[in-house]
Amino acid sequence: MKKFVLAAAAASLLLVSATAYAGAPDQSIATRKRVELSAETINDHGRLLVPIRVIAETIGATVTWNPKSRTAAIHKWTETVKFTEGKDKAYFAKRYESGLFALHATVRVANNQVYVPVRFLSDFYGYQLTTKDGRVTINSPFSQYEQQLLSTGELASARKYVMGKALRNEHFANKPIPSLPKQWEGYSTTYLFPVGEANRFYLLSEYTVWFYERQGDFFVVTWEANIPVGTDDMQHSFLNGEITDATGPKPVQGKDFFYYRIGEAMTTTIITAGKLANDGTVTETGMKRVVDGEKAIETGTLDLKLPGEKRKEA
Structure with missing residues (x-):
């Protein structure tokens, strides 16, 4: 594993360590204020996997964990995305649709953390992602x-x-x-x-x-x-x-x-x-x-x- 810095252009983050992680209030990431979080990551053939807790805190979501099914779920609004250990697809449920979408890498559990491909932020929510020099920046879905x-x-x-x-x-x-x-x-x-x-x-x-x-x-x-x-x-x-x-x-x-x-x-x-x-x-x-x-x-x-x-x- 490598250390990396997740730079989210957000006004603030609320860091919580518990079974259900409470995220920050939903604020525009467009403020361009960098918030840096050091975290362990996994590189799976060029696909960057990040602890789901870090992602949830960054976008103002919450996370729950089902130890029986080995599934972590991220919740934002009334939408849910579920990640199961060993699977390369995630299940999503929204108001008018539900189903599976490809993650292009396998969900992993290590060091008591669930690792998911950071790319899903773009595929599911529409955030714009940039990666440079070990830094992942989450940008607003809106252009400047x-x-x-x-x-x-x-x-x-x-x-x-x-x-x-x-x-x-x-x-x-x-x-x-x-x-x-x-x-x-x-x-x-x-x-x-x-x-x-x-x-x-x-x-x-x-x-x-x-x-x-x-x-x-x-x-x-x-x-x-x-x-x-x-x-x-x-x-x-x-x-x-x-x-x-x-x-x-x-x-x-x-x-x-x-x-x-x-x-x-x-x-x-x-x-x-x-x-x-x-x-x-x-x-x-x-x-x-x-x-x-x-x-x-x-x-x-x-x-x-x-x-x-x-x-x-x-």
């Missing part, structure tokens, strides 16, 4: 440009990025709530951003509402609820608290929202944008209707911010 855009970028541009990125790489903090049956052909999706913000929003779709927020290097659904089936106006029902199966108190209340709604039925798509005030007043700033792929009518502006709206994150 993306980090700047999310932190201080122009409001409409940041929202556009978030609306695409968050839904492709979402994580869930809570267990699933009951699913409601689909009620009609087509779909309707509404984004509700608190005025001035881009890093958190509500998403309303098919009588369910989710609250997304950026936590460090990821977008996490930290709250969700259902809206009674058959409701004609989901936005107002949501504002009025007409919800069921909620995972807790609504995280953002008493604020005005910028809304962006996309609805489709048969061959017609309607996109609207505007302001949804806390008292339920709707001020539309733009609308576009598309029929059979051709624009039929467009009024106002569908820019992803209100006229004169300035960025002010919570």
Whole structure:
């Protein structure tokens, strides 16, 4: 075995030595502050294996150990990855999927520690890894440009990025709530951003509402609820608290929202944008209707911010 230094660009680490290891609060690794940990590693034909405890502490996860099955599990949000001694595949369980993925090296147990390939951080979570002179650096999944855009970028541009990125790489903090049956052909999706913000929003779709927020290097659904089936106006029902199966108190209340709604039925798509005030007043700033792929009518502006709206994150 060799000594190596794991350099995680994070604000802080909490080092705990116990059966279940508690990690640090989820912070952006993008701060580039280096935290160096000395640890034993194993080089398996060019694949670097690192103690799972070190990895968990670095990314703010926890670890459990099952001595009977010789399996260590790393837990972050509601997601679990299990590593079994002698296996070169790991089992994962997420909200909508589960299965096996290749580790490209065998899990080992030595000196009372479980060693796993550090590459799984990239394969499963999307972290960017660099190795140089015996130093492994864990970088944010976001590029420097993306980090700047999310932190201080122009409001409409940041929202556009978030609306695409968050839904492709979402994580869930809570267990699933009951699913409601689909009620009609087509779909309707509404984004509700608190005025001035881009890093958190509500998403309303098919009588369910989710609250997304950026936590460090990821977008996490930290709250969700259902809206009674058959409701004609989901936005107002949501504002009025007409919800069921909620995972807790609504995280953002008493604020005005910028809304962006996309609805489709048969061959017609309607996109609207505007302001949804806390008292339920709707001020539309733009609308576009598309029929059979051709624009039929467009009024106002569908820019992803209100006229004169300035960025002010919570």
